[in-house]
Amino acid sequence: MDxxxxxxxxxxxxxxxxxxxxxxxxxxxxxxxxxxxxxxxxLINQLGxxxxxxxxxxxxxxxxxxxxxxxxxxxDRSVQGIWMGTFHxxxxxxxxxxxxxxxxxxxxxxxxxxxxxxxxxxxxxxLNLDEKLYKPTSVRAAISNAKNNLILPKDYPASTYRDExxxxxxxxxxxxxxxxxxxxFDDLLLYTWKLLEENPTVRDTYSRRLxxxxxxxxxxxxxxxxELLRHLASAHNHLFVVGDEDQSIYRWRGADYxxxxxxxxxxxxxxxxxxxxxxxxTQTVLDAARAVIDRNRYRTPKRLKALPEHGQGEKLELxxxxxxxxxxxxxxxxxxxxxxxxxxxxxxxxxxxxTNAMSRLLEEAFLRAxxxxxxxxxxxxxxxxxxxxxxxxxxxxxxxNDEISLGRVINVPPRGIGDKAQVSLQLAAQAAQTSAGQVLxxxxxxxxxxxxxxxxxxxxxxxxxxxxxxxxxxEQLDTLSLPNLxxxxxxxxxxxxxxDDGSEExxxxxxxxxxxxxxxxxxxxxxxxxxxxNLALVxxxxxxxxxxxxPTLLTLHAAKGLEFPCVFITGLDDGMLPHNRALDDPxxxxxxxxxxxxxxTRAKKRVYLVRAAQRxxxxxxxxxxxxxxxxxxxxxxxxxxxxxxxxxRRSGSSTTWNDNRSLRGGSYAAPASAGGPPARxxxxxxxxxxxxxxxxxxxxxxxxxxxxSRLQDGDETVDVAFESVGFKRLLGSLAKLDILKS
DNA sequence: CCGATGAAACACTGG
DNA sequence: GTTTCATCGG
Numbered sequence: 001m002d003x004x005x006x007x008x009x010x011x012x013x014x015x016x017x018x019x020x021x022x023x024x025x026x027x028x029x030x031x032x033x034x035x036x037x038x039x040x041x042x043l044i045n046q047l048g049x050x051x052x053x054x055x056x057x058x059x060x061x062x063x064x065x066x067x068x069x070x071x072x073x074x075x076d077r078s079v080q081g082i083w084m085g086t087f088h089x090x091x092x093x094x095x096x097x098x099x100x101x102x103x104x105x106x107x108x109x110x111x112x113x114x115x116x117x118x119x120x121x122x123x124x125x126x127l128n129l130d131e132k133l134y135k136p137t138s139v140r141a142a143i144s145n146a147k148n149n150l151i152l153p154k155d156y157p158a159s160t161y162r163d164e165x166x167x168x169x170x171x172x173x174x175x176x177x178x179x180x181x182x183x184x185f186d187d188l189l190l191y192t193w194k195l196l197e198e199n200p201t202v203r204d205t206y207s208r209r210l211x212x213x214x215x216x217x218x219x220x221x222x223x224x225x226x227e228l229l230r231h232l233a234s235a236h237n238h239l240f241v242v243g244d245e246d247q248s249i250y251r252w253r254g255a256d257y258x259x260x261x262x263x264x265x266x267x268x269x270x271x272x273x274x275x276x277x278x279x280x281x282t283q284t285v286l287d288a289a290r291a292v293i294d295r296n297r298y299r300t301p302k303r304l305k306a307l308p309e310h311g312q313g314e315k316l317e318l319x320x321x322x323x324x325x326x327x328x329x330x331x332x333x334x335x336x337x338x339x340x341x342x343x344x345x346x347x348x349x350x351x352x353x354x355t356n357a358m359s360r361l362l363e364e365a366f367l368r369a370x371x372x373x374x375x376x377x378x379x380x381x382x383x384x385x386x387x388x389x390x391x392x393x394x395x396x397x398x399x400x401n402d403e404i405s406l407g408r409v410i411n412v413p414p415r416g417i418g419d420k421a422q423v424s425l426q427l428a429a430q431a432a433q434t435s436a437g438q439v440l441x442x443x444x445x446x447x448x449x450x451x452x453x454x455x456x457x458x459x460x461x462x463x464x465x466x467x468x469x470x471x472x473x474x475e476q477l478d479t480l481s482l483p484n485l486x487x488x489x490x491x492x493x494x495x496x497x498x499x500d501d502g503s504e505e506x507x508x509x510x511x512x513x514x515x516x517x518x519x520x521x522x523x524x525x526x527x528x529x530x531x532x533x534n535l536a537l538v539x540x541x542x543x544x545x546x547x548x549x550x551p552t553l554l555t556l557h558a559a560k561g562l563e564f565p566c567v568f569i570t571g572l573d574d575g576m577l578p579h580n581r582a583l584d585d586p587x588x589x590x591x592x593x594x595x596x597x598x599x600x601t602r603a604k605k606r607v608y609l610v611r612a613a614q615r616x617x618x619x620x621x622x623x624x625x626x627x628x629x630x631x632x633x634x635x636x637x638x639x640x641x642x643x644x645x646x647x648x649r650r651s652g653s654s655t656t657w658n659d660n661r662s663l664r665g666g667s668y669a670a671p672a673s674a675g676g677p678p679a680r681x682x683x684x685x686x687x688x689x690x691x692x693x694x695x696x697x698x699x700x701x702x703x704x705x706x707x708x709s710r711l712q713d714g715d716e717t718v719d720v721a722f723e724s725v726g727f728k729r730l731l732g733s734l735a736k737l738d739i740l741k742s
Numbered sequence: 743c744c745g746a747t748g749a750a751a752c753a754c755t756g757g
Numbered sequence: 758g759t760t761t762c763a764t765c766g767g
Contacts, residue, residue: 113756411743
């Protein structure tokens with residue numbers, strides 16, 4: 001075993017750096033996981049560190065698992081004891097150990113977005129505020145933002161009336177969380193930070209114990225995370241952080257790539273190491289990517305070098321489809337062709353998009369072609385109703401104070417407990433200064449003797465029955481194994497009969513339940529609490545199935561940290577990528593650019609850039625223009641495969657007059673060679689008649705200046721700024737434009 | 743109290 | 758186009 005053998009000089013410098021602050025700026029594909037893994041091995045083997053003295057923070061649970069297994073291979077000895085996981089998982093672990101300092105018990109549950117929204121609605125209602133004005137999602141964003149920036153309710157800046165109100169909602173929301181014995185995602189970080197901030201003894205204990213702290217994807221840390229690291233490292237400053245400003249894509253979650261700059265300021269002696277040797281892509285892919293990212297500012301420029309054996313590689317391929325159906329069809333057919341001609345295996349392809357909504361058409365195209373695919377994210381498994389129901393039952397078992405879960409399943413399956421009964425239950429709980437769950441348990445235990453039996457009136461019996469179920473389950477909490485407990489709950493409530501109505505969806509729902517049960521079996525050893533925590537903290541990226549011989553469909557965000565031989569980036573239109581919401585904010589725009597950069601640099605060999613001249617939004621069709629990022633790719637790195645010009649849109653309306661674009665494209669399409677849609681076909685050579693700078697005249701809009709012109713879909717699209725009506729986009733063949741002078 | 747129906751809102755990225 | 762919420766009749 002030689003930790004240093006397969007490292008290049010920069011990697012070796014990083015791995016063998018003396019204990020102290022180290023900043024590794026690692027370009028895509030430069031082997032940063034290897035650096036992190038070997039660094040840990042080096043700490044243990046050469047610097048005499050014990051595994052339990054090492055904390056390694058990863059971006060996903062999957063990355064943690066991967067690092068663990070690589071490390072086990074690298075070291076002969078067991079790596080048990082290393083703290084490895086996401087910020088959230090590590091914080092949850094600390095919080096469960098330190099309940100003495102916290103306003104909740106160690107059986108706290110973690111609320112997800114839906115739970116948060118429900119709770120915020122409740123807070124808004126409690127404060128008699130207008131629910132239309134204070135929408136849960138927007139309030140949640142404000143609160144989350146505050147938490148990410150270490151702002152507690154009392155410190156929330158009340159600069160506007162709205163902020164003042166949000167501060168009150170925030171405060172109420174925190175109170176509600178605590179009475180539910182619950183925390184949200186941001187709380188995991190915030191409470192841990194607060195714990196270390198306010199209790200120097202606790203801070204020192206952790207900091208002295210965790211002698212070496214390593215952080216992956218450092219560019220995507222936010223302020224709480226940064227401050228948390230400072231506290232944890234306060235006794236020694238042994239912080240080894242690895243990141244790349246160019247791959248920071250979680251700004252909306254509070255991530256700030258400028259933490260990389262702050263790190264250099266806060267730790268002046270920090271070693272800075274740049275990893276520029278790329279082990280993944282061809283030089284062409286790297287050059288194209290660099291041309292895109294070099295337009296961003298406030299970063300360390302990097303010159304990524306490909307391995308000589310990877311060679312120059314193929315040009316990036318650009319395809320402009322007539323509409324989004326054509327876009328999907330192109331993706332599917334290109335994959336089929338490549339597989340058929342043995343150029344690549346199906347599993348070597350990834351199809352990336354900006355928004356999950358875009359996956360639908362792609363999935364349909366794959367289904368129609370009979371081509372299997374694997375989908376990452378989107379309708380999350382854990383977001384499905386039946387899965388959430390069962391999780392709610394289990395959460396309630398662990399923590400009867402969880403009113404959100406109770407509200408979710410108290411009447412599942414329907415057992416006659418409607419709104420009215422639930423409201424009186426709330427009132428009874430309030431009167432008794434306790435939670436609804438406790439009232440249920442009391443009803444079950446004492447029956448008619450219970451204090452609230454009278455108040456509840458007719459529904460008391462029904463509520464007591466639910467309480468009885470809950471009490472019975474809780475008695476078994478320590479005796480039954482997790483899978484048995486799972487079955488017991490399902491049996492007692494008759495859940496299968498409730499969701500599996502014999503229909504196709506019904507058995508699909510039951511299938512999901514069984515999937516969840518399989519997971520419960522895996523957690524038999526660790527128990528309910530660990531099971532629930534894992535359910536809350538797993539991410540989409542953790543659930544990417546490996547080694548399946550099928551193309552992967554995923555968002556650009558989910559693609560971070562992955563690599564594929566062939567990558568499609570779809571939706572390369574202004575408004576999609578860059579996304580509409582980024583168009584008027586330079587910081588957001590820079591992030592969209594990084595997102596595109598991340599997409600390109602996932603590719604080992606081939607990149608397909610795809611756009612659609614028209615796409616459906618909300619049901620109606622809209623024209624789009626090519627993404628501005630496409631202009632930044634040097635022409636000699638790009639191969640334009642032109643417009644194929646047909647759509648697989650099924651509606652019969654494709655021949656209506658206003659659809660002349662698809663028609664026009666269609667008329668240029670090559671005669672179908674052997675049935676089916678025509679194979680890839682270059683656009684016909686059509687001279688551009690208009691050039692930027694020309695003065696033109698239009699019969700109704702008068703004179704104007706040509707801003708831009710390009711050939712697409714077999715026609716010429718001309719952008720003209722008219723003196724009378726301003727900016728207009730015209731089709732060369734239709735518009736009656738006269739050229740006045742060039 | 744329950745399920746069906748129709749209107750209205752609606753989707754950027756995710757631990 | 759899809760999903761979620763409110764309303765209505767049973």
